[in-house]
Amino acid sequence: MNIIAKLALAAGLTTALSAGALAQDLSGKVIGFSQIGSESGWRAAETAVTRQEAEERGVDLKFADAQQKQENQIKAIRGFIAQGVDAILVAPVVATGWDDVLAEAKEAEIPVVLLDRGVDAPEDLYLTSVASDQVEEGRVAGQWLVDEVGSEDCNVVELQGTVGSTPAINRKQGFEEAIASASNITISQSQTGDFTRAKGKEVMEAFLKSSNNGADICAVYAHNDDMAVGAIQAIKDAGLKPGSDIKVVSIDAVPDIFSAIAAGEANATVELTPNMAGPAFDALAAYWADGTEPEKFIITESKLYTAEDDPQGEYERRKDLGY
Amino acid sequence: MMRRALSRLANPQLLALAGVLLINWILFPNFFRITWQDGRLFGSLIDVLNRGAPVAILAIGMAGVIATKGVDLSVGAIMAVAGAVAATLVVAGYPAPVAVLAALAVGLLCGLWNGFLVAVLDIQPIIATLVLMVAGRGIAQLITEGFIITFNDPVLVFIGTGSFLGFPMAAVIALVLMVLVTLLVRRTAIGLFIEAVGVNRAAASLAGIRSRMLLFLVYGLSGLCAAVAGIIVAGDIRGADANNAGLWLELDAILAVVIGGTSLLGGRFSVPLAVVGALIIQAMNTGILVSGFPPEFNLIVKAALILLVLIIQSPLATRIVPVRVAAPEARK
Numbered sequence: 001m002n003i004i005a006k007l008a009l010a011a012g013l014t015t016a017l018s019a020g021a022l023a024q025d026l027s028g029k030v031i032g033f034s035q036i037g038s039e040s041g042w043r044a045a046e047t048a049v050t051r052q053e054a055e056e057r058g059v060d061l062k063f064a065d066a067q068q069k070q071e072n073q074i075k076a077i078r079g080f081i082a083q084g085v086d087a088i089l090v091a092p093v094v095a096t097g098w099d100d101v102l103a104e105a106k107e108a109e110i111p112v113v114l115l116d117r118g119v120d121a122p123e124d125l126y127l128t129s130v131a132s133d134q135v136e137e138g139r140v141a142g143q144w145l146v147d148e149v150g151s152e153d154c155n156v157v158e159l160q161g162t163v164g165s166t167p168a169i170n171r172k173q174g175f176e177e178a179i180a181s182a183s184n185i186t187i188s189q190s191q192t193g194d195f196t197r198a199k200g201k202e203v204m205e206a207f208l209k210s211s212n213n214g215a216d217i218c219a220v221y222a223h224n225d226d227m228a229v230g231a232i233q234a235i236k237d238a239g240l241k242p243g244s245d246i247k248v249v250s251i252d253a254v255p256d257i258f259s260a261i262a263a264g265e266a267n268a269t270v271e272l273t274p275n276m277a278g279p280a281f282d283a284l285a286a287y288w289a290d291g292t293e294p295e296k297f298i299i300t301e302s303k304l305y306t307a308e309d310d311p312q313g314e315y316e317r318r319k320d321l322g323y
Numbered sequence: 324m325m326r327r328a329l330s331r332l333a334n335p336q337l338l339a340l341a342g343v344l345l346i347n348w349i350l351f352p353n354f355f356r357i358t359w360q361d362g363r364l365f366g367s368l369i370d371v372l373n374r375g376a377p378v379a380i381l382a383i384g385m386a387g388v389i390a391t392k393g394v395d396l397s398v399g400a401i402m403a404v405a406g407a408v409a410a411t412l413v414v415a416g417y418p419a420p421v422a423v424l425a426a427l428a429v430g431l432l433c434g435l436w437n438g439f440l441v442a443v444l445d446i447q448p449i450i451a452t453l454v455l456m457v458a459g460r461g462i463a464q465l466i467t468e469g470f471i472i473t474f475n476d477p478v479l480v481f482i483g484t485g486s487f488l489g490f491p492m493a494a495v496i497a498l499v500l501m502v503l504v505t506l507l508v509r510r511t512a513i514g515l516f517i518e519a520v521g522v523n524r525a526a527a528s529l530a531g532i533r534s535r536m537l538l539f540l541v542y543g544l545s546g547l548c549a550a551v552a553g554i555i556v557a558g559d560i561r562g563a564d565a566n567n568a569g570l571w572l573e574l575d576a577i578l579a580v581v582i583g584g585t586s587l588l589g590g591r592f593s594v595p596l597a598v599v600g601a602l603i604i605q606a607m608n609t610g611i612l613v614s615g616f617p618p619e620f621n622l623i624v625k626a627a628l629i630l631l632v633l634i635i636q637s638p639l640a641t642r643i644v645p646v647r648v649a650a651p652e653a654r655k
Contacts, residue, residue, distance in 0.1 A: 191612055202374055205374075233484075238360075
């Protein structure tokens with residue numbers, strides 16, 4: 001056997017092993033999934049990825065769309081209990097009012113996993129919860145900027161999410177923590193862009209005017225990619241080059257920001273992974289295999305993507321997920 | 324003649340606009356600086372015109388509706404539908420003129436539907452248009468399947484971000500619409516008829532006015548204006564965002580009309596002053612953005628300023644300061 005064949009075999013084995021470690025076979029298991037609805041592109045992607053992950057593991061996924069209503073979610077969960085599913089995934093629309101229905105699931109000995117949001121209920125009523133750490137997302141974005149500018153002075157303008165919303169508060173806090181130690185980086189202006197492209201563009205236009213037509217701005221930090229996409233257009237309209245004249249960093253990792261990164265118009269994005277179901281299935285697999293109790297709070301990775309991470313490829317991979 | 328022109332300028336709306344611009348200038352000294360860049364005018368004042376245009380266009384349609392003692396809550400949703408229609412058609416490969424015409428037709432159709440509910444079924448306008456306000460956004464989401472449909476069609480992008488003689492296209496469109504609609508209602512008897520329907524529909528009908536036709540006209544026009552605004556907003560961000568396009572803009576449009584001195588009780592209206600009202604609102608928004616207040620203050624500052632504008636226009640204020648109140652009267 002020549003060396004190349006050996007290498008190929010080894011590589012094949014590794015892939016098989018790692019695939020095995022990543023996705024345990026759960027064929028025959030019936031799992032109910034009560035989704036909030038499809039209010040955002042990210043939500044649609046989460047649904048799509050959950051279906052993919054289930055298919056890879058041979059799970060029979062029962063999907064219920066609650067159309068933003070808790071009563072529909074409670075109905076769906078009761079329905080799953082009546083059908084005798086093996087486990088239930090819930091992306092809870094609100095934090096309160098789950099005690100009764102979770103207790104019913106526990107009584108029926110059906111493990112429940114919460115996805116991407118927590119609930120105000122006793123912890124023993126659910127197996128675990130899988131969510132991202134929004135403060136960490138802001139921190140990763142801030143750390144990227146600290147590393148990027150080095151010792152140069154840098155005025156950052158911030159496009160906040162909707163005033164008072166949890167992601168806006170947390171992503172702001174995380175970013176501020178990360179740049180706290182770098183005295184050369186200051187947030188010169190901060191306004192809300194309501195998480196939308198149109199408002200992101202409008203606010204950025206105003207920032208550019210009040211910062212010497214953009215000459216005093218070194219970077220934009222947007223709490224989500226949509227606002228960053230709007231800001232990029234505003235920067236271009238002002239005759240500047242987004243990505244080089246003004247750096248752009250944002251959070252979420254939706255497909256459109258990857259095409260902007262590929263075009264050199266955005267610099268970095270932090271992923272809010274839509275794959276909450278993967279870790280949930282893994283926790284369930286371990287639980288069923290030998291009764292391992294997973295941690296109560298599984299935190300997904302806040303991964304940083306820049307121009308070096310094949311943005312065009314990431315765009316292709318994500319564009320059909322429903323973002 | 325000169326005195327009349329002067330006293331026209333002294334109406335509360337223009338005073339309020341001047342006041343807001345003055346405050347902006349104090350907060351941000353470069354507010355009035357306008358430069359020429361890449362073949363277009365560039366500056367905060369131009370932003371006010373550009374960003375205020377969608378609400379101004381909505382207000383042009385809304386003024387007629389409110390003059391009939393009605394209200395059109397569905398304009399924001401119609402914007403979303405029109406944007407979604409235009410975007411999906413150009414993405415599907417249809418030429419831009421077809422997409423624009425289709426979007427306008429859909430807007431007109433939505434408006435006529437409102438007119439049908441109000442004029443024929445006699446449903447109260449606030450409820451009748453609430454139906455489409457809720458359903459319209461759902462329709463837009465169905466059309467876009469929940470995605471933000473992005474496009475690069477040069478015609479649509481030009482409508483949203485282009486410029487004409489240096490002025491933003493959106494503002495030019497708003498100006499043209501304002502002139503056309505003003506001529507339509509003030510150079511013909513239509514404006515008077517609309518006001519007559521607003522004062523007393525039954526009496527107007529007895530006097531021989533075809534009030535049903537007029538209601539179809541004002542709601543149809545409102546829908547059409549909303550579609551124009553929807554196309555502009557979509558072109559501006561090169562994408563149709565069914566969830567957010569036009570969200571809550573119906574309230575800004577109603578506010579613009581009211582600031583413009585049109586009575587919610589119907590019977591009198593002014594299209595140009597409604598546009599001034601929209602500019603007042605946008606001047607406030609832009610002022611807040613360039614002034615550097617923390618965003619938590621946005622809504623409070625805006626509300627306080629609006630209250631001030633309304634107090635300036637109130638009967639009490641005019642008793643104390645006897646400025647001629649430009650009750651936008653029917654032309655003699």
